[in-house]
Amino acid sequence: MPYSFMAIQKIKTLGNLTAKYRHNLRVADVDNAITELRDRNEELVPLKMVSHKQQTYTEAFKERLSSLPYYEDHKLRKNGVLAYEIMLTFSREADLDIDEWKRESVQWLHDTFDVAPDGKSNVLHAIFHADETGNAHIHAIVTPVDENGRLNARRFTNGSRAMTQLQSSYAEAVEDLGLERGLIGSSARHKDIRRFYAELNNALKVPEPEKNETAEQFRQRVLDNLKDLQAAAMRRIAETERARRRKFDKYTKEQREAIKLEYEKSVEMAKSELSEVEQKRIESIDELTTYQSMLTDLAAQLQGAREELASIADVKDKAQMYEAIQRGLSYYEVNDPSYAEELKAALDDMLDAGEDDRNRDIGPGL
Numbered sequence: 001m002p003y004s005f006m007a008i009q010k011i012k013t014l015g016n017l018t019a020k021y022r023h024n025l026r027v028a029d030v031d032n033a034i035t036e037l038r039d040r041n042e043e044l045v046p047l048k049m050v051s052h053k054q055q056t057y058t059e060a061f062k063e064r065l066s067s068l069p070y071y072e073d074h075k076l077r078k079n080g081v082l083a084y085e086i087m088l089t090f091s092r093e094a095d096l097d098i099d100e101w102k103r104e105s106v107q108w109l110h111d112t113f114d115v116a117p118d119g120k121s122n123v124l125h126a127i128f129h130a131d132e133t134g135n136a137h138i139h140a141i142v143t144p145v146d147e148n149g150r151l152n153a154r155r156f157t158n159g160s161r162a163m164t165q166l167q168s169s170y171a172e173a174v175e176d177l178g179l180e181r182g183l184i185g186s187s188a189r190h191k192d193i194r195r196f197y198a199e200l201n202n203a204l205k206v207p208e209p210e211k212n213e214t215a216e217q218f219r220q221r222v223l224d225n226l227k228d229l230q231a232a233a234m235r236r237i238a239e240t241e242r243a244r245r246r247k248f249d250k251y252t253k254e255q256r257e258a259i260k261l262e263y264e265k266s267v268e269m270a271k272s273e274l275s276e277v278e279q280k281r282i283e284s285i286d287e288l289t290t291y292q293s294m295l296t297d298l299a300a301q302l303q304g305a306r307e308e309l310a311s312i313a314d315v316k317d318k319a320q321m322y323e324a325i326q327r328g329l330s331y332y333e334v335n336d337p338s339y340a341e342e343l344k345a346a347l348d349d350m351l352d353a354g355e356d357d358r359n360r361d362i363g364p365g366l
Contacts, residue, residue, distance in 0.1 A: 002094030004179040006170045008157060011083040014058050017141075020085050021057035024127050024139045032133045034223065040130035044106050044138065047125050057083075057141055060124045067120060068149045081144055081153035083124070088170065089137035096177045098136065102128055108173040109140050112166070113156065116145040133227060 011017050022028040026038060047055045048063075055063070061082060065071055076082075088105045090096070106126055113122040126140040146152035157163060171181030209218045325347070332340035 002091040002096075002179055004171050004174050004181065005087075005089050005091070006167055007087045008163070008166070009085045009087075010081045010153065010157075011085060011141075012079060012081055014061070014082070017057045017061060017083060020139075020141065024125070024129075024141075030132070033129075033131045034133065035131075037131035042102070042128040042130075043125070044102055044128055045109075045121075045123050045126035045140070057124065060141075061143060064120070064122075064124065064143050064145070065151075067118065068116075068145065070148070070150050076151070080151060082151070084140075084142045084144060084153075084157075086140040086142055087137055088140070089135055090174075090179055092135050094177075094179060096179065101174060101177055101179075102138065104174050104177065105138055105170075106140075108170055109142065111173075112169060113142045113144070115147050115155075117147060117149050 011020065023030060026033065026041070047057075047060055049055070050059070065076075086109070090101070106123075109123045109126060110121060116122060122143045122145050124141045124143060126138055128136065128138050130136045144151055144153045144156050146155040157166070168181060171179065175181070210221075213221070329340055329343060332343060
């Protein structure tokens, strides 16, 4: 399946911005561009016209900067990112609707980078190139103005994770055209734009004119030869890269599976240990229940003992009372015999009354 590609290069000087303008607008000669195919190029986001003259990248950047209130009393950060050059393309074998790909690519640029609070677009320029020996592609110049109205490259490209998200976002934007995102985490990396063109130019070789060959015939043969050389070189590079990537990805996959297996073993061990802890917890609960039952029994026994002690104390009190009565009777028998007899009669009546009460509690016939 064909793939979508995106490459981003940071622009930190006005001189570099001027060089990008000369290349993209074909102000300077481009070694791997075919002059006769230049009419196939197309400005997708054109530069503004000022006094019947098209702005340069530098002029467009300065105008965008002057529209930001923050820079009325602040200077540009030294070595800060002024703009990005973003190149969008797809693998050569793709068979897609080029016009729709252009439209969706430009829409992605706006959706992704137009976050400035003043509502103005950060996409200064975008141009479609179809005059080069490589595959058709788009160059876009974008200023990284954030939601606070300041140049802030970190907002868009801070670290590999942000770049991965941008790659995924662009792939999703054009996936309906039959393009697929490259493997996330793969060893494949897109070259920056300067290296891309350097390798492309090194792959080109111009043949010598043949005897009796006209200039037009030589020109056409050179063009055909260049196309063949470019296709063969790029194919070899792609095949070598794919083979290396497959080898590395296989190794990476094996390492991931080994890590996953080790992780699963660790999880199983943790589950086993947790199960043992749970079993011990249940056993502890059972032991606690037994101890609680034993404590309940002990409490009942203690209560019984207390009741027995209370009964013993009551008997002791009664015995002491009887001893006191007996001592009183003995006294009156000596000193007042008649009163002693009255006391004995009264005690007998009390005893008889107590006996009758006990008989009523027990019931008749018992």
